[in-house]
Amino acid sequence: MPRILIVDDDDDIRALLSRFLEKHGFDVEGCASGAEMDARLARSGFQLIILDVMLPDEDGFSICRRIREAQQTPVIMLTGVAETTDRIVGLELGADDYVTKPFDARELLARVRAVIRRTSASPKTAEPGFVLRFSGWSLDILKRELRSSDHTLTPLSTGEFDLLVTFAQHPQRVLTREQLIDLARGRYHDAFDRSIDVQVSRLRRKIEEDPSDPDIIRTVRNVGYIFSTQVQRS
Numbered sequence: 001m002p003r004i005l006i007v008d009d010d011d012d013i014r015a016l017l018s019r020f021l022e023k024h025g026f027d028v029e030g031c032a033s034g035a036e037m038d039a040r041l042a043r044s045g046f047q048l049i050i051l052d053v054m055l056p057d058e059d060g061f062s063i064c065r066r067i068r069e070a071q072q073t074p075v076i077m078l079t080g081v082a083e084t085t086d087r088i089v090g091l092e093l094g095a096d097d098y099v100t101k102p103f104d105a106r107e108l109l110a111r112v113r114a115v116i117r118r119t120s121a122s123p124k125t126a127e128p129g130f131v132l133r134f135s136g137w138s139l140d141i142l143k144r145e146l147r148s149s150d151h152t153l154t155p156l157s158t159g160e161f162d163l164l165v166t167f168a169q170h171p172q173r174v175l176t177r178e179q180l181i182d183l184a185r186g187r188y189h190d191a192f193d194r195s196i197d198v199q200v201s202r203l204r205r206k207i208e209e210d211p212s213d214p215d216i217i218r219t220v221r222n223v224g225y226i227f228s229t230q231v232q233r234s
Contacts, residue, residue, distance in 0.1 A: 001025060001026065001027045002025075002026050002027065002047040002048065002116050003026070003027045003028075003029070003044070003045070003046045003047055003048075004021055004026050004027070004028050004029070004046060004047065004048045004049070004050060004112065005028075005029050005030070005031070005037065005040055005041070005046045005048070005049045005050070006018060006028060006029070006030040006031070006050045007030075007031055007032075007033075007034070007036075007037045007049060007050065007051045007052060007055065007060075007063070008030070008032065008050070008051075008052040008055075008078065009032040009033065009052065009054075009055055009056050010052070011032070013052075013101075014030040014032070015030075016105070017030075017050065017105070017108070018030050020105045020109070021109070021112070024109055026112075029046075032055075032056070033055055033056055033057045033058070034055055034057050034058035034062075034063045034066075035057055035058075037049075037051075037063065041071075041073075045073070046073060047073070047074070047116055047119070048073065048074050048075075048076065048112060048115060048116055049067065049073055049074070049075045049076070050075075050076050050078060050108075050112075051063060051064060051067075051075050051076070051077050051078065051095075052077075052078045052079070053077060053078065053079040053080075053090075054079070054080065060077055060078075060079075060090075061089055061090065061093055064077065064090065064093045064094060064095050065093045065094070067094075068093060068094035068155070068157065072144075072155055072156070072157065072158075074096045074115045074116070074119055074157075074158045075094070075095045075096055075157075076095070076096060076097045076098070076099060076108075076111060076112065076115060077090045077095045077097070077098050077099070078099055078100075078101060078103075079098070079099075079100055079101065080100070080101045087195070088195070088198055091159070091195055091198040091199065091202075092198055092201075092202065094157040094159075094160075094202075095157070095159075096115050096157055096158040096159050097111050097114075097115060097159075099111065115158055118158055118162055119144065119158050130142050130233075130234075131233070131234045132165070132168040132169070132231050132232070132233060133231065133232045133233075133234065134168060134171070134216070134227075134229045134230065134231045134232070135207070135215075135216055135229045136148065136149035137149070137207060139164060139165065139168055141165060144156075144161055146161070146164065146206075146207075154206055154207075156206070157202075159184075159199050160199055160202055160203055160206075162184040163180065163184045163196070163199045163200070163203065164203055164207075165184075166180060166183045166184040167203075167217060167225070167227035168227060168231050169231075170183070170227065171227045171228075171229065171230065171231040172226065172227065172228060172230075173226065173227070174220050174223055174224060174225070174226045175224050175225055175226070175227075176223060176224040177196045177197075177224050179224070180196050180224065180225070181196060200217055200225060203217060204216075204217055215228065215229070216228060216229050
């Protein structure tokens with residue numbers, strides 16, 4: 001039973017989400033602050049964190065940054081502000097998805113399932129070529145790990161990993177933003193074009209020698225992106 005931690009200082013929302021997600025087969029815990037979240041994470045692990053942006057002791061953006069520095073647990077952020085800028089900030093910090101309040105519980109459930117499905121994919125469903133090698137990097141699809149030529153592990157958020165797998169499975173082919181969204185996240189996802197640009201920017205900072213002049217993920221003006229390097233499967 002997948003375990004979810006809800007971090008939200010609104011008791012009603014926390015209780016409502018807990019009951020709804022438990023009804024659909026999840027083991028749910030809730031807390032109202034960043035300090036409480038730290039205590040829960042220290043005691044046990046979770047498959048997903050649903051994190052509110054507005055918290056009494058520390059804002060959700062800061063908490064998301066701390067989570068990403070310490071672990072790769074997927075994060076879905078909740079906010080009461082429907083501002084594109086806030087969504088971009090959340091993605092820049094490594095959030096895997098972003099939901100604006102008020103939200104439909106069924107939509108959130110679909111997003112929760114999608115994120116957990118991507119991060120716990122069965123080896124039987126993985127495509128042939130479990131390790132993809134390119135430009136000195138090794139991308140292990142089953143372990144969900146990216147390692148450099150000296151075997152150093154490079155942390156990736158769920159969204160970054162899925163996008164990199166999509167690129168590596170379609171090398172030397174121009175992909176539009178819409179195609180990248182469909183291939184990496186599924187057609188249900190309503191991500192806006194800018195979210196793909198943010199994820200690409202984050203990936204470049206991690207895998208390119210010079211992110212400002214990328215050799216691996218190149219921009220095709222007015223179209224999308226191309227993964228220009230050779231990829232080997234093993």
